[in-house]
Amino acid sequence: MKKIFITLALVMGVYSAQAWNWVYDQAALLLAFENMTPVAQAEMKKYLGEDIRNQVQTFEKARKKGNLLETADWRTISLDMNLRPVVADDKNAIAQLENAVEVVKNQANKDNDEVEFAIRKIIELTIDMHNVANVYLAEFPYSKEDFEFQQSAGGYGKREKFRTRKWKHFWTYGFSVFHSAWSAEMHVRDLKVCHGRNKEKYMAGTIRTWASDMGNLAKPLYEWAGPDCELSRQAHSEEEERFYAGVARAAYRIAALMNEATK
Amino acid sequence: MKKLFVLIVAFAAFSVNSAMAWGGFAHSAITEIAERNLTDEAREQIHHYLNHSLPFYAIWMDQFRYTDPYRPSGKWHSNWMDENGALDVLNEKCAAYQTDRIWREMKNYKSMSHEEVRLNLLYLIHLVADMHCPGHNVWPKKSHPQYYYHLTNNKGGKESFHKVWDADAIEYGRRKWTVSEYADKMATLSPKEIKKICKGTPFKWATSSLPHAEETFDLTPEGSNKQAYSKETRLRMQRICDEEAVKAGYRLAHVMNQIFSTKK
Numbered sequence: 373m374k375k376i377f378i379t380l381a382l383v384m385g386v387y388s389a390q391a392w393n394w395v396y397d398q399a400a401l402l403l404a405f406e407n408m409t410p411v412a413q414a415e416m417k418k419y420l421g422e423d424i425r426n427q428v429q430t431f432e433k434a435r436k437k438g439n440l441l442e443t444a445d446w447r448t449i450s451l452d453m454n455l456r457p458v459v460a461d462d463k464n465a466i467a468q469l470e471n472a473v474e475v476v477k478n479q480a481n482k483d484n485d486e487v488e489f490a491i492r493k494i495i496e497l498t499i500d501m502h503n504v505a506n507v508y509l510a511e512f513p514y515s516k517e518d519f520e521f522q523q524s525a526g527g528y529g530k531r532e533k534f535r536t537r538k539w540k541h542f543w544t545y546g547f548s549v550f551h552s553a554w555s556a557e558m559h560v561r562d563l564k565v566c567h568g569r570n571k572e573k574y575m576a577g578t579i580r581t582w583a584s585d586m587g588n589l590a591k592p593l594y595e596w597a598g599p600d601c602e603l604s605r606q607a608h609s610e611e612e613e614r615f616y617a618g619v620a621r622a623a624y625r626i627a628a629l630m631n632e633a634t635k
Numbered sequence: 636m637k638k639l640f641v642l643i644v645a646f647a648a649f650s651v652n653s654a655m656a657w658g659g660f661a662h663s664a665i666t667e668i669a670e671r672n673l674t675d676e677a678r679e680q681i682h683h684y685l686n687h688s689l690p691f692y693a694i695w696m697d698q699f700r701y702t703d704p705y706r707p708s709g710k711w712h713s714n715w716m717d718e719n720g721a722l723d724v725l726n727e728k729c730a731a732y733q734t735d736r737i738w739r740e741m742k743n744y745k746s747m748s749h750e751e752v753r754l755n756l757l758y759l760i761h762l763v764a765d766m767h768c769p770g771h772n773v774w775p776k777k778s779h780p781q782y783y784y785h786l787t788n789n790k791g792g793k794e795s796f797h798k799v800w801d802a803d804a805i806e807y808g809r810r811k812w813t814v815s816e817y818a819d820k821m822a823t824l825s826p827k828e829i830k831k832i833c834k835g836t837p838f839k840w841a842t843s844s845l846p847h848a849e850e851t852f853d854l855t856p857e858g859s860n861k862q863a864y865s866k867e868t869r870l871r872m873q874r875i876c877d878e879e880a881v882k883a884g885y886r887l888a889h890v891m892n893q894i895f896s897t898k899k
Binding site for chain 1: 659660663667682686687688690691693694695698699702812813814815816817
């Protein structure tokens with residue numbers, strides 16, 4: 373029996389550590405690839421192979437096998453009271469991404485495995501830092517925790533029922549229920565419709581200004597969301613726009629980093 | 636113990652996917668077919684008003700049907716028949732009635748506010764789909780008691796007739812299909828065929844779907860086990876759903892294209 377609970381905990385733990393549902397990660401990468409320069413696209417294919425769409429969540433897969441466990445500490449960003457990034461060590465997405473860009477820039481002096489690893493970091497950690505559940509705000513200490521909250525489980529108005537859910541798991545999987553069986557290409561099209569006009573704005577800046585931008589996206593959320601908060605069905609629908617805004621930013625910024633690193 | 640262990644692990648792994656709603660699959664598929672068949676001018680206007688593509692709002696009406704101020708629209712999801720078994724064209728609850736009304740009103744969309752246009756589009760996206768669902772035709776209980784019966788499952792429990800036709804039938808054998816794959820494989824009509832199925836009004840479309848709706852009662856009779864239908868029955872059920880879904884997709888595009896056509 374003990375074995376069962378340990379295995380369940382491991383399985384659930386793996387889910388809660390992922391960036392987004394697989395198809396959203398795929399969509400982010402496909403949209404990113406569309407916005408890369410020909411040189412950046414060629415570098416991606418050189419190091420990752422022709423099958424770009426499936427080059428997501430590779431750290432996640434490795435962690436499931438007990439490898440690259442240190443990458444679990446690289447997924448988050450921390451912001452001070454003024455939404456300025458805090459980079460005290462290298463256990464965060466900002467430091468790791470800055471390092472990855474330098475490795476790709478100086479690839480002439482690096483071996484292939486190191487460059488490939490850096491490109492994978494650019495993909496995965498850019499996605500991770502654009503999940504609001506990975507954004508830690510000093511103003512809201514609970515933003516660092518995988519707290520429990522109450523999510524609508526059906527019914528409406530006074531009859532609406534709620535069930536206890538984990539915050540990070542929700543921001544990973546909680547929105548795919550609205551678009552069951554969508555292909556990554558459908559998400560790419562939709563991301564372009566609703567965020568394509570902001571492409572230049574999203575791609576401009578640095579990893580650190582992007583972190584502050586994510587702070588601005590996350591702050592209004594944490595002003596009402598915290599441990600034991602209630603998320604109604606309507607609020608769930610409305611939060612999808614924030615979720616999508618994170619996916620779009622990640623997509624365009626992966627492209628920006630690859631374009632910069634291969635300039 | 637080993638079996639239990641495997642079962643629990645399998646359940647935990649599956650639980651993420653099982654949250655997906657297949658009723659949503661049909662709605663997404665219909666809107667995807669429509670999105671692919673929009674004219675450039677209609678697509679541009681729709682994206683302007685919705686800030687998303689059509690499939691994004693496929694189930695919006697379901698999500699907000701009990702939320703003010705959209706609550707009255709919660710009664711519009713089905714087509715209602717009169718005592719003679721014919722479509723009740725004067726019944727404001729009818730999906731066909733509301734589709735026809737909104738379509739006519741939207742011919743003057745330029746005089747409406749942005750929010751009014753957006754809301755009307757959200758309604759049309761869902762209503763054109765719902766009026767083609769074989770399980771969304773309601774007859775008076777007296778003349779058609781079948782509509783109100785229940786099906787069963789392997790455990791002898793009650794199963795909803797509506798859900799089998801709304802969600803289950805279209806997915807038989809297709810659990811791994813994406814909406815894009817569905818549209819690729821199903822929406823293959825020629826321009827001539829599309830023109831033919833788009834002729835007429837929502838009332839005519841709804842009436843022409845009634846034979847399929849009537850057939851549902853023969854295919855899934857009262858008390859039948861929804862998990863024990865023969866392969867032939869399942870294929871026929873799926874065929875009915877596919878035919879209606881494809882028609883709905885093309886017709887939704889037709890409605891949108893007409894509304895936003897600059898050739899008045």
